[in-house]
Amino acid sequence: MMKKFILKVLFFSLPILIVSIMLELLLQNIPNDYSYKNDYLDENAEKIETLILGSSHSFYGVDPVYFSGQSFNASQISQPLNFDFEILKKYEESFQELKTIVLPISYFSLYYNLETSVEFWRVKNYMIYYDLNSSESLEDYSEVLSNKLNINLKKLMRCYVNNDKAIFCSEKGWGTSYKSENAVDLLKAGPIAAKIHTKERDSSVVQEVFKENVQVLNSLLGWSEKRNIKVLLFTPPAYHTYYENLDDEQLSITLDKTRKICSKYDNCIYNNMMRDTSFVAADFFDSDHLSEVGTKKLSILLNDQITNWGKVPPGK
Numbered sequence: 001m002m003k004k005f006i007l008k009v010l011f012f013s014l015p016i017l018i019v020s021i022m023l024e025l026l027l028q029n030i031p032n033d034y035s036y037k038n039d040y041l042d043e044n045a046e047k048i049e050t051l052i053l054g055s056s057h058s059f060y061g062v063d064p065v066y067f068s069g070q071s072f073n074a075s076q077i078s079q080p081l082n083f084d085f086e087i088l089k090k091y092e093e094s095f096q097e098l099k100t101i102v103l104p105i106s107y108f109s110l111y112y113n114l115e116t117s118v119e120f121w122r123v124k125n126y127m128i129y130y131d132l133n134s135s136e137s138l139e140d141y142s143e144v145l146s147n148k149l150n151i152n153l154k155k156l157m158r159c160y161v162n163n164d165k166a167i168f169c170s171e172k173g174w175g176t177s178y179k180s181e182n183a184v185d186l187l188k189a190g191p192i193a194a195k196i197h198t199k200e201r202d203s204s205v206v207q208e209v210f211k212e213n214v215q216v217l218n219s220l221l222g223w224s225e226k227r228n229i230k231v232l233l234f235t236p237p238a239y240h241t242y243y244e245n246l247d248d249e250q251l252s253i254t255l256d257k258t259r260k261i262c263s264k265y266d267n268c269i270y271n272n273m274m275r276d277t278s279f280v281a282a283d284f285f286d287s288d289h290l291s292e293v294g295t296k297k298l299s300i301l302l303n304d305q306i307t308n309w310g311k312v313p314p315g316k
Helices: 002-028 033-047 081-090 120-129 149-161 186-197 204-226 248-263 292-307
Strands: 050-052 071-073 100-104 230-235 268-272 284-286
Touching: 002 149, 033 071, 033 120, 081 204, 100 204, 100 292, 186 284, 204 230, 204 248, 204 268, 230 248, 230 292, 248 268
Parallel strands: 050 071, 050 100, 100 230, 230 268
Antiparallel strands: none
16 A cells, blocks of 8 residues: 555656756756856866956956056855855965956945845855755755745746846956946945845854854965965955944954954955045945946956055055
C-alpha cells in the first residue's frame, strides 16, 4: 500500500520537477550584471590595476573610463562590504596587477548587510552567478526557489520573447541607467532616501551587523596591505537635502570609525566627500546618486587622488 502511494507521488511529482529544472536553467541563462561581471573578472582579473567595489553609489557614480590604466567596476546595487571582500578573495590568485581598490563608505555602509535587509533576495545573485557558497539557505542557490513564479515568468518573457537582456552596465561595469535628463526631484528625494538609510542603532541585529562590518573592513584592508594594494575609501558626494536629513549620530559614528580604521593601515586613504561643494544640483540623478555628469567629475577626482597618492589630505 505504502509502495503504491510512493509511486503515485513520484509519478505526479516528476513532471513538476522536470519543469522546475528547465525553468531554473532558462532563468540562470539570462544575461545579467552579476554574471557579466563574474565572466569579465574570470577573463581579465590578471590585467586589472584599479578595482572599484561597493554599492549603487559606486555602481552609478564611478566610471572606469576616466581612470588611468586597466580599471573595472565590480560594484552592484546594494552590494555590502562582506561581498566586496568575498569578490576580492575569490580572485586573489588572479589579481596579478592590482594596485588600487576604490571603495565607498556611505552613511549606511557599516550598518547594512543583505542578509538582514529588505533586499535579502539579492544574496542568491552572488551564490549563483559568482559561484560563492557563503549562504546556508538552499533558496539562495536557486532562481526558482528565491523568486515568486510570476516574477520568474516575467523575466523569461522579457528575455526569450522580447529579447530584452538584463544587463544595465557598461563594458567596464559602470551603471548606465542614471541619466541627467531623467533626474528626479532632489528636494523630495533627499528626506526619503535619508530615512531609508537611517538604521535603528539600538537594535541587537543592527549592532551585530555593525560589528561584523567593522571586522570585514579591517580584514579587507589587512588583506590588501599584505599584497601591497592601496585602498582609497571615500564617502560619496550627496545633495544637501540628503545629508541635512541624516541622523547626526549614525553619520558621526560612521565617519569617525572609518577614519580610525583607515589610519591603522599604511595602504589606506580616506576622503569624506559628502559635502563637497564642487558638486552641484546638475551633477545628481537623485539626492545621493550622481548622474553621468557628476560621475565624470567624481571619477576624475578619484583618479587624481590615486595618481597623487600620499599628497591627498585626509577627509574632514
